[in-house]
Amino acid sequence: MDSRRRPAGFLTQANALLRKNLCLQKRNLKTNIGITIFPILICVLLLVLQNIINNELDKPKYNCGCACVDTDMYGTCRKRECGVQYSTLEQVWSCAIPSPPRWPALIQVPQPQFRAVRTVSQPFDDLPDPSCRDSLSCPASVLITGKDRGFAESVAGGLFPVFAPTLNVTDYLDALSRIVVGSDTIPGYTQLVEPAFSSSDTLYLLQPQCVPFLSQTISYNARGIPLQLNIQCVEGVLLWRESTSVINDELLKGYIQRGGKTNEFIAGYDFLSSTEYGLGINVWYNSTYGGKTAFSFIAALRVPRLVNAVSNAYLKYIRGPGMEVLLEYVKDMPKVGTSYRVMLTYLVYEKQQKLKIMMKMQGLKDGPYWMISYGYFFVLSVVYMTFFVIFGSLIGNELSQFIHEYS
Structure with a gap:
C-alpha cells in the first residue's frame, strides 16, 4: 500500500460533488425550473383568486344596504346611513x-x-x-x-x-x-x-x-x-x-x-x-x-x-274571552357585520340529531368521540391556516397579514 496516497480533503470532495451535481442538474433543467416557479404560480393564482373574491364581495348584494339621509343645496350627499332598514333580503346578511x-x-x-x-x-x-x-x-x-x-x-x-x-x-x-x-x-x-x-x-x-x-x-x-x-x-x-x-x-x-x-x-x-x-x-x-x-x-x-x-x-x-296568552313577536339573535354567511352547520347538526346520545347507547366513550368529532376539525383548521398565512403573506393577502400581525 502506497503510504503517500491520502484521503481527499474537504475542499476537494466538495468541489467534486459540486461538479457532479451540476452535471446532474443540467440534465434535469426543465424539472428544476418547474419546481422553482411552482410557488410563484401558486402565489399568482391566490392573488387572482383574491381579486375575484374581492370584486364579487364588492357587489351591492353582499354589502349592507345604505342610503343618503342628508344632502347639500347642490344635491351632493353629505351623510349616508347603512342598516337593515335600507337593505334587501340578500343584503341583510351583511349588516351589523x-x-x-x-x-x-x-x-x-x-x-x-x-x-x-x-x-x-x-x-x-x-x-x-x-x-x-x-x-x-x-x-x-x-x-x-x-x-x-x-x-x-x-x-x-x-x-x-x-x-x-x-x-x-x-x-x-x-x-x-x-x-x-x-x-x-x-x-x-x-x-x-x-x-x-x-x-x-x-x-x-x-x-x-x-x-x-x-x-x-x-x-x-x-x-x-x-x-x-x-x-x-x-x-x-x-x-x-x-x-x-x-x-x-x-x-x-x-x-x-x-x-x-x-x-x-x-x-x-x-x-x-x-x-x-x-x-x-x-x-x-x-x-x-x-x-x-x-x-x-x-x-x-x-x-x-x-x-x-x-x-x-x-x-x-x-x-272566557278575557283570558289569553299572547305571542307578541319573534326575533333573531344579534350579529356583527360580515361579508360571509357563517353557519355552524356541523356543530348544530350534531346537537340537533342527538348523534352523541345515539353513539353512547352503542357503547362509545367520550374520549374517542371528542378526538374524532373535534380533533379532526382542529387539525384540519391548523394545517389550512398555516398554509394560508404562509402563501398569503407572500402575495400580500389582507386577511393573512392581519392574522400575522395579530399573532
Missing part, C-alpha cells in the same frame, strides 16, 4: 344588527291558486267549489279531528279571533298578536328580516267572516324600518274529519311534490282526548318550504303561531 327587530309571528297561508277545493280525488262536500280559484277568492281551510267532536269544534271555533274595530293598530306588534295573520311568501333561514314585510306582498288576515273594511293598506314604522302593510281579509274555514288517517290521506293527496293537483291546507289539528281539564294536540303543518336537504339550510317555518292560536282558543273557551 346589535338589536334585531321584532316581527309578528305569522302562519303559512297557501297561495290563492293552490288553496284546497273540491276535486275528484278529494270529493268532500264541505270543501270550497273549484270555481273560486278563477277569482282567487278561495277561503283557507284547517282540518280538525279528535275523540270529542263537540269539544274540538267548540275550541277550534276560536282559532281565528274576530278583528275588533277598537284594536290599537298604531302598535302593530300588539295588534297582530291578538289576531291571526299569515303570508304565502317563502320563509327565510333566519328571522333577522321577515320576508312578508320586506316586499309589497300581501298579509292575510284570517277571519271567520270577512267584511270590506278589513282589507286595507297601512303604513307603519317599525323601529326605523318603514313598512307598507297590504292587508287582505281571508275567510278561515274549519273542516271536521272523522280520523287522523283521513286527514293524512287528504293532506297527502294535495301535497305539491306528490305530482297531482296541488290542494293545500293551512294546517291540521288532532285534539286527541282533550277536555276542559287538559289540552293535548297534534299539529300538522306544511314543511314544503323548510328546505331540509343536504344542500340547503333549514328555513324558520311559521309554526309557533299555529300552536299559540290553539292555546289561546282553548284558554278563552275554558276561562
